[in-house]
Amino acid sequence: MSDLLNITGLTVEYPVGGGRHVHAVSDVTLAVRQGETLGLVGESGSGKSSLARALLQLPPPKAGSVLFDGNELTEMRGEALRAVRPRLQMIFQDPIASLNPRRRVAEIVAEPLVVSGVRDPAERTRRVRAVMEAVGLDPDVVWTRRPHEFSGGQCQRIAIARALVLEPKLIVCDEPVSALDVSIRAQILNLLDDMKARFGLTLLFIAHDLAVVKSVSDRVAVMYLGKLCEVADSASLFATPAHPYTAALMAAIPEPDPDVPLGDTKLKPGDPPSPLNPPSGCRFRTRCPHGVDRCATEVPLLREIAPGREVACHFPLIG
Amino acid sequence: MSDAPFLSVRDARVGFATARGPLRAVDGVSFDLQAGRTLGIVGESGSGKSVLVRSLIGLVGAASGAEVAGQVLLDGRDLRSLSPAELRGVLGRDIGIVFQDPMTSLNPVMKIGRQIGEGLRLNRGMDAAAAARRAIELLAEVGIPEPERRASQYPHEMSGGMRQRVAIAIAIACEPRLLIADEPTTALDVTVQRQILDLLQREQRQRGMAMILITHDLGVAAGRADDIMVMYAGRAVEMATTREIFRSPRMPYTEALLRSLPRLSDPTHTRLSAIPGRPPDLARRTGGCSFAPRCRYRDTRCDEAQPAETREGGRGYACFHPIGAGA
Numbered sequence: 001m002s003d004l005l006n007i008t009g010l011t012v013e014y015p016v017g018g019g020r021h022v023h024a025v026s027d028v029t030l031a032v033r034q035g036e037t038l039g040l041v042g043e044s045g046s047g048k049s050s051l052a053r054a055l056l057q058l059p060p061p062k063a064g065s066v067l068f069d070g071n072e073l074t075e076m077r078g079e080a081l082r083a084v085r086p087r088l089q090m091i092f093q094d095p096i097a098s099l100n101p102r103r104r105v106a107e108i109v110a111e112p113l114v115v116s117g118v119r120d121p122a123e124r125t126r127r128v129r130a131v132m133e134a135v136g137l138d139p140d141v142v143w144t145r146r147p148h149e150f151s152g153g154q155c156q157r158i159a160i161a162r163a164l165v166l167e168p169k170l171i172v173c174d175e176p177v178s179a180l181d182v183s184i185r186a187q188i189l190n191l192l193d194d195m196k197a198r199f200g201l202t203l204l205f206i207a208h209d210l211a212v213v214k215s216v217s218d219r220v221a222v223m224y225l226g227k228l229c230e231v232a233d234s235a236s237l238f239a240t241p242a243h244p245y246t247a248a249l250m251a252a253i254p255e256p257d258p259d260v261p262l263g264d265t266k267l268k269p270g271d272p273p274s275p276l277n278p279p280s281g282c283r284f285r286t287r288c289p290h291g292v293d294r295c296a297t298e299v300p301l302l303r304e305i306a307p308g309r310e311v312a313c314h315f316p317l318i319g
Numbered sequence: 320m321s322d323a324p325f326l327s328v329r330d331a332r333v334g335f336a337t338a339r340g341p342l343r344a345v346d347g348v349s350f351d352l353q354a355g356r357t358l359g360i361v362g363e364s365g366s367g368k369s370v371l372v373r374s375l376i377g378l379v380g381a382a383s384g385a386e387v388a389g390q391v392l393l394d395g396r397d398l399r400s401l402s403p404a405e406l407r408g409v410l411g412r413d414i415g416i417v418f419q420d421p422m423t424s425l426n427p428v429m430k431i432g433r434q435i436g437e438g439l440r441l442n443r444g445m446d447a448a449a450a451a452r453r454a455i456e457l458l459a460e461v462g463i464p465e466p467e468r469r470a471s472q473y474p475h476e477m478s479g480g481m482r483q484r485v486a487i488a489i490a491i492a493c494e495p496r497l498l499i500a501d502e503p504t505t506a507l508d509v510t511v512q513r514q515i516l517d518l519l520q521r522e523q524r525q526r527g528m529a530m531i532l533i534t535h536d537l538g539v540a541a542g543r544a545d546d547i548m549v550m551y552a553g554r555a556v557e558m559a560t561t562r563e564i565f566r567s568p569r570m571p572y573t574e575a576l577l578r579s580l581p582r583l584s585d586p587t588h589t590r591l592s593a594i595p596g597r598p599p600d601l602a603r604r605t606g607g608c609s610f611a612p613r614c615r616y617r618d619t620r621c622d623e624a625q626p627a628e629t630r631e632g633g634r635g636y637a638c639f640h641p642i643g644a645g646a
Contacts, residue, residue: 043508151597181363182535183613186579186593193588208509215581215589234587252513254538256580258561262542265513269462271478272508287510 004170004202005032005055010064012050012226022275024050025061026226029302032170037196037203039217039234041210041249045275047226048206052172056090057081069169086116086166093175095155099147099162106143109161116166127165134198135161135191153184157191164195172204177212189216210253214238219308222246225275225283228302231310242311242318245284282313290315323395324351325529326497331389333367333374342602345371346553348389349628354496357523357530359544359561361537365598367553368533369501376414376499377406393497411442415490415528417519419502421482425474425489431458432470435488442493457488461518480511484518491522498523501533516543537580541565549573552599552609559634569634569641572610608638616640 012025054061230243251263266289285291305319333345436450458466504512557570611621
């Protein structure tokens with residue numbers, strides 16, 4: 001499979017005053033293959049949402065390259081970037097906040113068509129109706145309504161319709177189900193899977209819930225404090241995590257089964273460090289059960305330890 | 320009587336007047352909680368789980384525009400008959416509360432140590448110096464490093480996990496016999512969530528407190544609760560031991576919820592069994608079972624009448640078509 005998106009050396013920093021910076025994403029290199037779902041997992045402060053925004057140039061990253069479908073996005077501005085946008089769409093966590101409350105649903109879903117220059121109203125109506133039906137919205141019922149008349153799950157369907165209407169190649173989904181009720185999540189996860197098959201999509205799926213990520217992802221990348229810890233195919237990563245942080249995350253998940261004993265995260269006590277002042281060397285070392293001197297002095301590079309498995313750790317749990 | 324429940328709730332109701340008509344947020348909920356046990360209350364947003372528990376302790380009432388009914392006995396004492404001042408005393412001494420967002424439950428302009436000591440001075444009659452000493456001990460107990468230094472800090476100087484530890488220290492300061500934790504880890508990351516749940520469970524066991532753990536996360540309830548009450552649309556639709564809920568749910572909603580969850584044990588791209596539709600509009604209740612429109616076992620009876628609670632040994636459910644029940 002060829003790569004649809006190649007991120008190389010991506011670095012995102014935000015100034016916070018006093019000459020200090022949040023090191024949100026630090027030198028991340030990651031590829032998304034044509035037709036796959038890549039899950040991107042991390043806790044708050046891991047930089048997963050900053051990474052997503054930076055690859056859409058919202059705002060452009062401080063350093064690094066984002067090669068999407070043959071275009072170097074970091075070198076593009078204005079009109080040129082707008083010309084690529086139809087192929088690269090995003091879905092956000094809070095579906096209600098991401099929809100303009102004063103617009104009618106038909107206008108919201110049609111807006112990308114207007115922006116990208118589809119002038120014929122009949123053509124726009126035809127495409128909006130088709131995409132609404134694809135995501136399970138009845139065009140005749142929702143057409144003139146406004147977002148506040150819908151539940152969170154229905155609003156996420158509207159947001160998905162809006163993202164699909166231009167027939168994009170890649171959709172970045174930033175925590176698309178974490179604001180939804182449990183009984184609604186499965187509907188939206190199934191819908192995303194259906195849409196992926198039907199429209200030949202590639203998905204970058206960002207979430208903190210490992211069970212959700214496992215259910216949708218072909219491959220998974222794990223982030224901690226702005227750095228990639230581990231990248232692997234989904235089955236291997238969950239069967240045998242190679243990075244101690246991945247193992248801790250998996251042990252910390254509360255499983256919906258009283259007969260599954262609580263796992264041991266083996267984490268040192270204490271809180272995650274601040275991305276304002278990340279630890280030297282390996283950023284996970286302050287919580288890592290294996291942290292030794294070398295971890296403080298030498299940054300572990302992401303390296304291949306088995307075919308298709310990369311890990312950034314001096315002492316991986318396998319290999 | 321020694322086997323009388325520590326907390327007994329009968330036919331609790333909470334209604335609000337809204338522009339769209341009266342809304343029954345909690346509609347006739349009864350349950351018992353024994354000393355030393357943890358009851359998980361599970362439900363989605365709008366199921367009434369938070370409003371129910373807040374109404375029991377007077378945090379939702381006439382002052383917030385709610386109409387509250389039903390009986391609440393705490394250790395035999397009728398909480399609904401108490402004056403606001405008496406109820407405040409009970410809240411300070413006998414009941415500790417931990418909310419979802421410690422940033423909103425803590426006072427942003429008061430030092431941590433003083434916030435912990437406040438209840439001790441008010442309810443335990445400690446002087447300021449003794450309360451300050453005890454606050455530092457409590458900070459150490461909930462796992463905060465350098466407790467002396469932390470006691471003189473403000474909430475904004477701490478991380479979310481630290482703040483929730485402080486909230487727990489405040490809740491347990493006066494040695495309550497009931498701890499209410501309302502989505503205590505929902506705002507926290509999964510590795511921090513784990514630490515906070517471990518802390519709550521340790522304190523609950525060591526002190527022999529009864530605990531009510533309100534959560535939307537079935538995983539959290541599975542690992543921490545002895546018994547679980549499932550709420551849907553303002554009603555308790557099933558109550559049983561945690562094992563019974565997960566192994567042999569009677570109520571189709573419970574079963575559907577469990578089946579819809581993605582599981583780590585399933586291979587990637589396993590099709591999820593989604594629950595169709597969505598929860599009902601509480602201001603537009605029908606005469607039937609609230610879950611009927613989404614239920615795979617529905618028949619005409621489910622649309623016509625609201626199922627009463629059926630008792631089966633120690634468990635109960637409200638359904639005309641219970642799964643796997645004997646008769």
